[in-house]
Amino acid sequence: MTKEIRTQDVLFILYSLDQSKNMTRFIDLAYSTKGVLDFKHVDLSDLFTDTFNSEGRIGPFESEEELLQFSYDLCEQFKLDNICVCDVEAVNKSLKDAGNVNKLNDFLIENGEVLSDPDRKKKGLFSNIF
Amino acid sequence: MLTTPVIKDEDTVFPGENWFLYWKTSASLWKSKIESLRGVNKIIIPINWSFHSDTGDNIDFAGTKPETDLKKLVQICEDLGKEPILLLPITPVPYLPNGGIPFLLARNEAVDEAGLLNAAADSDGTIHHFYSFFDPRVFKAFTKFTRELAHYISQSGINVSLWGYESGYFDNGVFHSYLKDRSQSFDQGFTRYLHAKREELASDDLSFATKESEIELRREYEQMVKDLYLGSIENDLSFCFQGFKQIGYIFGSKKDIYLSSIDHRTDSSIIDEVLSMLQFGILPSTMLVPTRKKSGLVNIFRDTVLGNNFTDQSYEDKTIQNKSEFVFHPSKSLSFVCHKESPQTLSLLRESGITEFVDDFFKYDTDFLELEDFSWEDELESSRLFYYFSGNDLTLKSLSAALKMFMNGLNVFIDKRGLDESLKRRLESFYIENDLEIEKIKYLCLIETISMGEGRLFIFDSSDFNNTEINKDKKDRKNQFWDKVFSSLDLRYPSIEAEEGLRYTWFDRGVASSELKFERVKRVTFFNPTSYKKKVKIRYPSQFIFQKSIDEKNVSMNNTTHEIELYFLPKGSISLDFGVIL
16 A cells, blocks of 8 residues: 655655756755755755756756756755655646645645655754755 | 635735726626725726637627626726726736636647746636747737727727736846747747748858857747737727836746745745835736735735835826825835846946945835836936946937936936947047036046036946956955945935844835925835844934834834834834935
């Protein structure tokens, strides 16, 4: 049986491909129910040496694997249960399916890729980041 | 305990800034609804294209649905002594399904560069997707609509003002229009545009191949399409057309959809967004702000900053001299007259150090005026103290306007950085022709100042800042430069030490016969949107005479000679009036 995922236990990561930068991937927004992740507070050097903050987003990631690895690292760093990684298709489908912002995050979980980190500790520095 | 917020009917039909959404209530209730609006002069009526036409082809004005009877609506407003103002959008709107286009035309979804759907969430949280205005079928239907609307208005004998408007949101000092998209329709249209351009140039011009030129051409194409929509209104409705507005929606960005899903917007962020828009001449709309957020301090802020006076002034008929001198208007002491949407201009302003200086010295008291629309004659009666022109933007016409302003007693700054050589020569001949005495001061760069009557002209070249020893501690040195410049102007201006988190804004009005000892009356209104106690200290010069405090809420005041201290509780606010002697 699949464990039900609660939106309050999820860090949502929305990313897109940038045509002008060789179709590399950029994270446009990361948030949880506690707030929006301020990229300025993400210690990139510990997570991913070639990644940088640019124009309010994080990237570039050459492949989906890189982006998922980064997201997984974020999950560990911020001691979260789950990360929901959504590409443009997943976001578009969720926007259409949800119809209202109240249901949007449920649909992102349904349409995005959810990574879980069962070994994490409950309390962490996540609360200081938002 | 969680409770479901009660949505008031007034919020549905009157979502803010005196807008009346006529399709949201029965025509039989229009009169009682509008009657309930006390103290309101202008009723803003945004025309809902999709409500008048499902198909884009058949258009209903009082034919089938009684709520499409604009004549009746206008008549009710007039009977109640209120002036109706019609608004017609030239872009998708964020508060209507499909962005407000007729149902059958909603075929080409508008997407951004990354393919993400263009959308916005309304005050109920309903997500509305936009459809491309680059779709030729949409444009064709729009022109039909403007023609029929013009016919209906003229045949019905409706006497009403109409404005075109572009919807969008404001982020990081830039207005993002909802017109912009990268849909299939856009791509197809842009390809046709490129072909036409190539034929026009009759060559395989290599400049088409560069990325920069393509970006520039895309902008050109967008502007052309925008002009086509606007032109359709201007041509068909010329008899009632008043002008064009850019309306920025608070909570109107895509990011706001997700922020709304987690209810993560503070009062401070709402206030900041409104103040930023006003600084750039964008009309803010709070209609997407959820009802539960439109309370307490946000409500006080809306009433103060975006209230009836603001609406009246925003939609003033330029052909009628009805501007009341005795009503408070938003006041700006320093205006940047420039291409306000040009990243290069904004970057040059930042590099000159002026924006950082005024952010402190004239905090919340500056704005940006678009050079293209600027008319210097309109400024002769203005209460603005200074005008700043960036040489990079100046043409012969705008340089002449700046010089005429100086000759008419206004204070003008001109940064020669980027100024065309021929204009520099024009400036030299202006000195000679008028036999002007130039005072030259060398401090970080050569500053030329000229006085004539009450006017002062201040000319310098900020590119010199990069060639001197000031590269070290650049920021401080530039601040010192501007501090010296404004000190030399013998400027008397209140100094405000406000704790972080406080916001304030300035207003200004002329004087009544009982106040003739003053030149103007200035009002500063403070808001504490935080959840903490805050303090502010105001030191005001002898030219400022403190008159009174009004609308005090959760604030206490200590007033000594030329100094006022205010102690705010969370969500406190107050207005202070000063008579100004020049």
